[in-house]
Amino acid sequence: MTDTASQFIVTLAQLNPTVGDVPGNAAKARQARAQAAADGAALLVLPELFISGYPPEDLVLKPAFQAACRAAVEELARETADGGPAMLVGSPWVDGGKLYNACALLDEGRIAAIRYKVNLPNYGVFDEKRVFARGPVSGPITIRGIRVGVPICEDTWMEESAEYENVVECLAETGAEILIVPNGSPYARGKNDLRLSISVARVTESELPLIYLNQVGGQDELVFDGASFVLNADRSLAAQLPGFQESITTLHWRKGEAGSRAITPPACSACATMCARTAFPACCSASPAASIRRCARRWRSMRWAPTASAA
């Protein structure tokens, strides 16, 4: 096995929040963190605006709701004093009188970092410019020694233009080693291919691996299919989470020899051979036997087939 410094264990919580149910959503985050802790993860990632539910529309303009979301994030932050996994969780956030679509890193009992969505989608079903202020472009966040770029959803969707900042390029240039992208991406036919091609483009440009985490569930006229996925820096599909169901999946990452920027799996020595052969290196590891079974199952159902969640 590898030494701990070059290992990074991340739990992805592809969950179904309810808009407005702040205590309920926080409880789901808490539950997922317990699972992440059991899996030995350093970090739990939750989808975009998980605490409020997505999309909150004008509810997010209500001061009482903003305060409730913040209080819930603060409570979760205090709980991370237990030394367990850090948590990346989305929430509306008021800062300097402006409201942001934010993602907070909670670790060691504190709100260790907070990042704001830069590029706000305002087309189709989205009208985020209506309620959120555009965040500043910021650098990566250091999480347990790993420099993580957190572009939020739309921040990965567009090429640079007069209207769009190239957030991913900025993160890559300022030393990000991995991109973790929380999303609230509604289902539409063919959407999976679109998400994948956008993400592959960002991976190609940045040469960084990318975790695409989406929520599941319905909200009024939108339905969120989850179908989260993970791309290695070489653009191979490292993991594919199931569509239309909740899934908590833990992935082991290990720094490769190719360069200091890239974190490349595999982490699981027991099934490294099989993983290497199938170009499917990021794997979950519980017991070696379970890993082999899981990898074999994934190998059989590779590409878009649903995969089992982590033990």
Next chain:
Amino acid sequence: MAVDALGADRVRGVMLPFRFTAQVSLDDAAKLAAALGIRYEVLPIAQAVNGFEAILSDTFAGLPRDITEENLQARTRGTLLMAISNKTGAMVVTTGNKSEMSVGYATLYGDMNGGFNPIKDIYKTEVFRLSSLRNAWKPEGALGPSGEVIPVNIITRPPTAELRENQTDQDSLPPYDILDGILERLVEREQPLADIVADGFDREVVARIDRLLNIAEYKRRQAAPGVKVTRRNFGRDRRYPITNRFRDAGKPLPEPDHALVSRAGRGSAEGFDV
């Protein structure tokens, strides 16, 4: 408003009485139609309501009579109005005011039927005031007659949906001046419940109105459009999710714990901690 905008010859009034319709309502409606000079007809709905109830009698066997039967009256009226609209090409003007639309005091597929709602963004108390104003003054260019076009009794009589014996709106809602005061704070100012209570409104009433406002979103999403006149109307302005589990508990808002946020942790130009 329809007569002022289109002229009396292009507006018709239809009275749809049932057994809970008071004689005074029939009298006031006839007076209003006469004052406006519009075509007016009375179509009693008993046959249709009784027909629906007969069809549903087995399905509803053993179930108590409740608001369902009240709404059936409104839906019967809605069906008849839409039939007239369909046959003649005339648009049904629907009349739920902002107070009613806020708390869901309107029947979906009943009196909410219609293509346009000119008073959708006007609170009930303002409807009264505007009615009195119109009786005393006619806007320039208005096509309706001058003088007292709205019988004063319609303005002064306690509001009632007349869906059951001796019903008034105040059976289930606070007085409109109080309701509108609460709604204006909730809808247009997004005030926390605690602040509204601090303004002197009853805590339980405020909480109940807030709940009604939230759960009526699914109705409003299906409502006819209307003119925006307030700072925040339903439709284009106040875009709330239908699925919304947030309820303001009415406690003072928690203060943010700024000490919890790491100093260098904010997303900003300083966020490049290379």
